[in-house]
Amino acid sequence: MSRSRLVANVVAVAAAIVTLFPIYWMVLSALKPKGEIQSLHVRPWTTAPTLENFQRVLGGENFGRYFLNSLGVALTVVVLSGVVAFLAAVAVTRFRFRFRTTVLIMFLVAQMVPVEALTIPLFFLVRDIGGAVPAVGLNTLGSLVMVHLAFSLPFGIWMMRGFVAAVPEALEEAATIDGASRSVVLWRILFPLVAPGLVATGIFSFIAAWNDFIFAKTFIISAKDQQTLPAALLVFFKPDENDWGGIMAASTLMTVPVLIFFVLVQRRLVAGLGGAVKD
Incomplete structure (x- = not known):
């Protein structure tokens, strides 16, 4: 050696x-x-x-509910961000329109803004939107989905743009000549070819939504049944003495789904990260 x-x-x-x-x-x-x-x-x-710490956590009130809330938010964000990022990437890659470069730069700039700087403005925005659309207002899981979707899309669009650009336009033109409609070309030809990119984008969206604490604590104020796992960890922080065993056990249980998900898709993730640099 x-x-x-x-x-x-x-x-x-x-x-x-x-x-x-x-x-x-x-x-x-x-x-x-x-x-x-x-x-x-x-x-x-x-x-x-x-296993006393794990038994105390699993036997705690509403732990299963918090787990399902986190899972529901994360999976919804993954699906919505994947579909929207794919369609947006096709638009900025295959079509030429005014301010196209400006839009791409705005996506990149959006990633540079710290989350902490936007939390308070987003709180008032969600509060106002909730007055018209209660499903995405404060104390709802819809507000978390909407905010995480907004933060995951800039990265997802930039990631998917590389994959869409790597697919030869000749494939789409050949399918069009054979009589395929735009929707058929989009979903039956282009979509399967960029699937590794969707997996890579989905992993990052899932981890960000699953581990979120700031937004969950900011937008879920009083509805305990709408809390997610990271915010529920505060139960083990007590004024007199913190329950570190419970905190570590709950954190371990939170980490297991992410590790399992990552292990299952690690090969597609590597392929996705490799394809993202193609242009």
Whole structure:
């Protein structure tokens, strides 16, 4: 093995350890009894693993409801952002219209604005929209879907633009000559070819919506049955003493669906990220 290859392997292993250690410590803390968590003698292992913290979290009030709320919001955002990003990418790639470049630049600029800077303006916007459309007003899951959709679309459109541009226009022209309509060309020819890009876009949209805390805490004010998992973690933060075992157990349960989802689609994700740079 060459020296450069050895150095690269060492760096890769070190990066993997640094990345995985917080996850290991989270799971370890979730399995530790209360006495070990609060002990001043910190050890990277436990001699008495217990599932008490997980039982307390799963037996808590409305945990299943919060889980379904988070899952519903995340999956809805994935589907809507994928379809809208695909259609928008086709529009900015296949059609020439005025201010097309300006629109693309605006999508890019939208990604540069910090989420924290937009939270308060979005709160008033959602409040006003809710007066006309209650389904997307405050204290509804629709408000979370709408806001996450707005934030995921700029990235999704830029990602899908590379995939659409990589598909030869000759395929669409040949299908049109054979009598295929615009909708047939769009959904039966172009859509399957850019599927890896949709997977990559969907993963990022899913993770952002699933892990969201700021929007969930801002827009879901008093409706406890509409809360999502990240906001529900506040139950374990208490004025006198935080329940760190419960916090770590709930965080572990929140991480499992994301890891499973990522493992199932990792091959398509790699293909999607590779195709996104084509032009």
